[in-house]
Amino acid sequence: MKALVLAGGSGTRLRPITHTQAKQLVPVANKPVLFYGLEAIASAGIKDVGIVVGDTQAEIEAAVGDGSAFGLQVTYLRQTAPLGLAHAVLIAREYLGEDDFVMYLGDNFIVGGIDGLVERFRAERPSAQIMLTRVADPRQFGVAELDDGGRVVGLEEKPREPKSDLALVGVYLFTRAVHEAVAALKPSWRGELEITDAIQALIDAGHDVQPALISGYWKDTGNVADMLEVNRLVLESLEPRLDGDVQDSELIGRVVVEAGASVHGSRIVGPVVIGAGAVVTDSYIGPFTSVARDCRISRSEIEYSILLARSSIDGVHRIEASLIGHDVEVTPAPRTPKAHRLVLGDHSKVQISS
Numbered sequence: 001m002k003a004l005v006l007a008g009g010s011g012t013r014l015r016p017i018t019h020t021q022a023k024q025l026v027p028v029a030n031k032p033v034l035f036y037g038l039e040a041i042a043s044a045g046i047k048d049v050g051i052v053v054g055d056t057q058a059e060i061e062a063a064v065g066d067g068s069a070f071g072l073q074v075t076y077l078r079q080t081a082p083l084g085l086a087h088a089v090l091i092a093r094e095y096l097g098e099d100d101f102v103m104y105l106g107d108n109f110i111v112g113g114i115d116g117l118v119e120r121f122r123a124e125r126p127s128a129q130i131m132l133t134r135v136a137d138p139r140q141f142g143v144a145e146l147d148d149g150g151r152v153v154g155l156e157e158k159p160r161e162p163k164s165d166l167a168l169v170g171v172y173l174f175t176r177a178v179h180e181a182v183a184a185l186k187p188s189w190r191g192e193l194e195i196t197d198a199i200q201a202l203i204d205a206g207h208d209v210q211p212a213l214i215s216g217y218w219k220d221t222g223n224v225a226d227m228l229e230v231n232r233l234v235l236e237s238l239e240p241r242l243d244g245d246v247q248d249s250e251l252i253g254r255v256v257v258e259a260g261a262s263v264h265g266s267r268i269v270g271p272v273v274i275g276a277g278a279v280v281t282d283s284y285i286g287p288f289t290s291v292a293r294d295c296r297i298s299r300s301e302i303e304y305s306i307l308l309a310r311s312s313i314d315g316v317h318r319i320e321a322s323l324i325g326h327d328v329e330v331t332p333a334p335r336t337p338k339a340h341r342l343v344l345g346d347h348s349k350v351q352i353s354s
Helices: 033-043 059-064 083-090 115-124 179-184 195-204 224-236
Strands: 002-007 048-053 074-079 103-104 108-110 126-133 142-146 152-157 166-174 209-213 218-220 246-248 249-254 255-257 262-264 268-269 272-274 279-281 289-291 296-297 301-303 313-314
Touching: 002 033, 002 083, 002 289, 033 059, 033 103, 033 108, 048 059, 048 296, 059 074, 059 218, 074 083, 083 103, 083 179, 083 246, 103 115, 108 166, 115 126, 115 166, 126 195, 126 246, 152 195, 166 195, 249 255, 268 272
Parallel strands: 002 048, 002 103, 048 074, 126 209, 246 262, 249 268, 255 272, 262 279, 272 289, 279 296, 296 313
Antiparallel strands: 103 166, 108 218, 126 166, 142 152, 142 166
């Protein structure tokens, strides 16, 4: 079995962060989201991974390399434009050959990995196996319809009137049967080759398509709110570790201070991770905050936030629920006298509360 990891999207919902960084490399608990997926694939016993890349190919390649750091053998597959999930399968046809494969969206986060899913697929070998989870608003997702026996009978991409609340999670398993279905696809109303249409074609042709309902945690880390929520979840399982320099400070709960980091005269309430080379002075860092390497925080307060590498916060009273990019400087606004600016006609009467 091989893996096909999709890492070519532009990440418009995470702009301006993704103007200068691949969305799959935005860190959660100081580790890129993409790395969690690669680790899950390796844990499932899969070694050969094709990563579909686009305009951010150089950045993805620099971060992942040949895959040996994850115990993988990585091949990069260039996608000229994000034309749909099924289009990624289409361009990967030669690489995938006749092998079964798992398709994994590189910006998705799944608690517990995919070991059980892969084991079940290998044992039963349906033509396709899809992960489903119940969501509050299925109109934002691909939606599956099941019959009374629990079999998949229909799929629809972002329906206006969903037939169920079962959304497709960003992990799919296929045999080679999917290639014929993909090759026959026409672009949808969105101008894309939809993987839901390919799976529907398998169903219509009588192939066995099995659902796998998950009750655990899953997030598409496509926007800031979801990034912060996944960061919170990962930090919940943090094991405290103090490898850096901590002086005259109060550390409460699960706190990681990486080697080379220093914390002086500060109060840290975990779960919090402070990256290598970061310096925290006379500050408060509250729960569910990730501070990346070489950041500087001085005379400030921050919590429930993600701070990317080499950024600084100096003299800011309070920051919450924020995603702050690389090399950012955050300082207080200059104090200016409060004043009223008036343009009044003749014989006016004005009352001003001062």
